[in-house]
Amino acid sequence: MSGDARSAQMRKGTAASAALFVVFLVAWQWGPGLLGIPSFIVPPLSAVAAEFVHALKFDHLMLHTGVTVAEVLAGFILGSLLGAFAGYMLGMSPVAELALSPYILALQIAPKVAFAPLFILWMGFTVYPKILVAILIVFFPVMVNVLTAVRTVDPDLINLARAFKATRAQIFWKIEFPTSMPPMFAGLRIGATLAVVGVVVGELVGGNVGLGYLLTFGEGQANTPLVFVSIVMLTVVGAIAYLGVILVERRVLHYLPTRAIGGNL
Amino acid sequence: MSDVVRLEYRNVTMRFAATGNRGVLTAVQGVSFSVRDGEVVSLIGPSGCGKSTLLNIGSGLTAPSEGTAFVDGERVAGPNAHVAFMLQKDLLLPWRTVAENVMFGVEIQGVAAAERRQRAQALLENFSLAEFSNHYPHQLSGGMRQRVALARTLAVDPHVLLLDEPFSAVDAQTRMVLQRDLAQTLKLAGKTALLITHDLAEAVTLSDRVLVMSRRPGAIIDEIVIDMAERDNPIARRHDPKVNDYVARLMDRLDIGHASLEQPAAGGGA
Numbered sequence: 424m425s426g427d428a429r430s431a432q433m434r435k436g437t438a439a440s441a442a443l444f445v446v447f448l449v450a451w452q453w454g455p456g457l458l459g460i461p462s463f464i465v466p467p468l469s470a471v472a473a474e475f476v477h478a479l480k481f482d483h484l485m486l487h488t489g490v491t492v493a494e495v496l497a498g499f500i501l502g503s504l505l506g507a508f509a510g511y512m513l514g515m516s517p518v519a520e521l522a523l524s525p526y527i528l529a530l531q532i533a534p535k536v537a538f539a540p541l542f543i544l545w546m547g548f549t550v551y552p553k554i555l556v557a558i559l560i561v562f563f564p565v566m567v568n569v570l571t572a573v574r575t576v577d578p579d580l581i582n583l584a585r586a587f588k589a590t591r592a593q594i595f596w597k598i599e600f601p602t603s604m605p606p607m608f609a610g611l612r613i614g615a616t617l618a619v620v621g622v623v624v625g626e627l628v629g630g631n632v633g634l635g636y637l638l639t640f641g642e643g644q645a646n647t648p649l650v651f652v653s654i655v656m657l658t659v660v661g662a663i664a665y666l667g668v669i670l671v672e673r674r675v676l677h678y679l680p681t682r683a684i685g686g687n688l
Numbered sequence: 689m690s691d692v693v694r695l696e697y698r699n700v701t702m703r704f705a706a707t708g709n710r711g712v713l714t715a716v717q718g719v720s721f722s723v724r725d726g727e728v729v730s731l732i733g734p735s736g737c738g739k740s741t742l743l744n745i746g747s748g749l750t751a752p753s754e755g756t757a758f759v760d761g762e763r764v765a766g767p768n769a770h771v772a773f774m775l776q777k778d779l780l781l782p783w784r785t786v787a788e789n790v791m792f793g794v795e796i797q798g799v800a801a802a803e804r805r806q807r808a809q810a811l812l813e814n815f816s817l818a819e820f821s822n823h824y825p826h827q828l829s830g831g832m833r834q835r836v837a838l839a840r841t842l843a844v845d846p847h848v849l850l851l852d853e854p855f856s857a858v859d860a861q862t863r864m865v866l867q868r869d870l871a872q873t874l875k876l877a878g879k880t881a882l883l884i885t886h887d888l889a890e891a892v893t894l895s896d897r898v899l900v901m902s903r904r905p906g907a908i909i910d911e912i913v914i915d916m917a918e919r920d921n922p923i924a925r926r927h928d929p930k931v932n933d934y935v936a937r938l939m940d941r942l943d944i945g946h947a948s949l950e951q952p953a954a955g956g957g958a
Binding site for chain 1: 744747748749767768769771772773775777779781782783784792793795796797824826844
């Protein structure tokens with residue numbers, strides 16, 4: 424396909440996407456009224472927008488958002504680092520992987536969000552249990568992807584480096600580490616969205632700050648618009664986290680053909 | 689070409705633990721031969737006769753069960769800087785540019801950055817790849833990628849090149865061009881090479897000598913000296929009817945007329 428044809432196709436796609444968004448907003452505003460859905464079930468767009476402004480002024484919406492963002496960032500960064508580290512360690516030590524794999528599998532199967540109440544028991548109504556849930560939930564996709572990548576490096580590449588008398592460290596930094604980058608970023612993308620899930624569940628379970636808390640607060644007051652505002656803000660936080668990973672990925676994996684790096688996200 | 693022996697295999701035997709059923713599999717049995725300075729020798733034989741095993745032993749990646757390999761008269765006890773190998777796969781690193789890929793070996797060996805760049809630049813110019821030095825491997829054709837791999841092999845300035853079916857993955861016409869480039873480079877630089885190939889015409893047109901190996905356990909069953917001019921010009925050699933005689937003789941030695949497909953006579957895309 425020629426570049427022109429592709430960019431024409433992209434323009435069409437973007438235009439259709441924007442049109443759909445407008446249709447969605449219109450349907451949200453007038454759809455519930457037309458269908459006779461009461462506004463405490465589905466509040467129209469304008470009511471949610473008004474609540475957004477109200478929450479900004481009187482409910483510390485930005486503070487709650489900020490706390491959630493900080494927890495997501497901390498959980499995501501720490502979880503990714505730990506996951507990557509564990510992935511490299513296990514990838515390079517088959518014995519360790521064999522010894523630990525049943526436990527890792529068990530932890531991976533256990534629903535991580537179920538740990539939230541436990542962590543709150545341990546650490547109280549602070550930010551730490553939320554960060555811990557996020558760490559736990561981000562850890563696995565990153566670790567598994569890095570582990571698999573290190574395990575599946577082409578042995579001929581390693582032999583090539585060995586034939587040039589590469590040291591173990593050189594083999595890691597010049598071959599294994601860069602080879603693991605694309606799968607690691609696939610894991611980071613999953614982790615970025617999961618980190619939000621982990622933090623929100625933590626906030627839902629206990630505490631008095633964060634968007635998850637605002638969500639339960641709105642629920643308690645039967646303030647449906649506030650619940651919607653919280654959900655929208657959480658989606659925005661998740662989307663920004665995901666886009667952030669994509670931006671870094673594009674820089675790091677610049678050498679790949681563009682379509683290989685989720686051309687359409 | 690001088691009489692100095694660059695590469696020698698002395699009574700090399702290689703056994704592996706067979707997979708599945710317990711037992712020992714002898715890949716190579718009592719192989720002895722030597723390659724003199726500046727000589728190009730081809731190894732041909734049926735699939736699984738241990739040709740690649742010999743190459744791994746020569747490059748020091750695996751130790752033989754019995755016997756010894758020597759490079760420049762020194763016993764091969766591990767990878768050493770005098771030997772470089774090249775495989776059918778180009779093994780280019782996708783995150784490195786063409787120039788950076790060429791510098792991969794010298795970088796590991798700790799050659800100074802300025803010197804590395806200079807060597808890479810000279811080699812890329814030699815192979816008419818200079819304008820692609822900042823491209824990434826995925827932007828190159830298969831033939832160009834293989835040429836970059838050859839440049840990387842030469843960048844470490846090895847005395848001995850071990851080539852394992854280097855051109856079997858490219859199309860027939862590109863292969864002839866690459867063969868010519870290789871032949872000219874080897875001649876010009878006076879490099880010694882051991883070439884593993886399934887392509888009988890390639891063996892004849894590129895080499896001074898061809899060694900024929902038997903089925904597993906691989907042993908050398910014949911040695912054919914290629915008495916032809918222009919080793920640096922395989923395309924000219926191809927026009928010489930003598931090539932057909934040599935190929936016919938190799939076919940006889942390999943018993944290709946009677947080979948069954950149980951053990952394919954040619955593998956790996958050849």
